Amino acid sequence: MNESRTPAQVLREARQKDSRDKRARVLAVVDQLLTDNEPVTFTGVARAANVSHWLVYAEGVREHIEAARRGQGRAATNNAHAGPKAPAGWKVEKQLLHEDNRRLRQEVERLKGAVRRNLGQQVDQIGAADLGSRVDELTTDNQRLQGERDEALARVKDLTDQLSEVQDDLAGARMSLRRMMRAENQASRK
Template identity: 70%
Template sequence: MIQSRKPAEVLREARQKDSRDKRSRVLAVVDQLVAANEPVTFSGVARAANVSHWLVYADGMREHIEAARCRQSRAADNDTRASATVPAGWKVEQRLLQQDNRRLREEAERLKAAVRRHLGQQLDQVGAADLGTRIDELTADNQRLQTDLAREQTLNTDLTKQLVEAHDDLAAARASIRQLIRAENTTSGQS
């Protein structure tokens, strides 16, 4: 049988779960800051984890944050010692190289943009020139076809006239042959 829980027990369990969630968020934020090599501060952790300042100073949380800060401080000390052994001229050289690299990257981007614009303009001009040439070709073809059509229409008209004349000549020849045949028949019938 399931026992019913009292409201106080339900509330206590909810508060404990909320506390565990907040503490795990604090630990996760500290680990993220360390991994990103960003400074770990109590206020920064509280803000990033969206918890109260009281919680980051609570037992268990404070020790974890302080340990992360100590690790970062030791790493910074090691970096300082390592950079102290590097000659100052190299540091200046490194900064100058970084500035040159940044300037060269910006110039490369600017040149790429200029090339893109120039290519676009060339494509537009080539397209327009090609279209003009194509229009000229089509106009010449159209004129040639119109001339051919006019010539063929004239030829057609002449041939039609010749055909009509040939029909007329044929009809006249048939009529003449019929008259000759009749005349021959009448003369041979009288003899």
């Protein structure tokens, strides 16, 4: 019979599987560090396994890391030509600090860029307020010029009408003059 699982059961099982996978990754990293004869530190293991610092200090994992560190400590003391050296793990801690510093520098640069962009936007907004008043001025000027254009067009129409009347009067006067000249020419021939 196929039992249906509740969403809570599915989530619980997924979390348990994820926890097992992470713990297995931590243990594999510790074993790899021991194989490579690299110092085992809690921070180094957490970073290499890509897990939280909390997990490397959790019960069942912490003991494994501490045992690996004790084993490395005994091997260092048994090493006959081991002179006064920095404790094991300092090299890894130093490397991790360098990585943290690099990451923090990148974050600072990213934040500086964000501040620059934000200031630029604020300057643009101040300019936008000036642009709004300039747009209002231009709109007023445009309306004034449209009024003047309309007046000029009306004046042109009046002048065109007057010109048409004057041309009609001129044409009439020319016709009258021609008639008078014909009549005068005919009267002088007779």
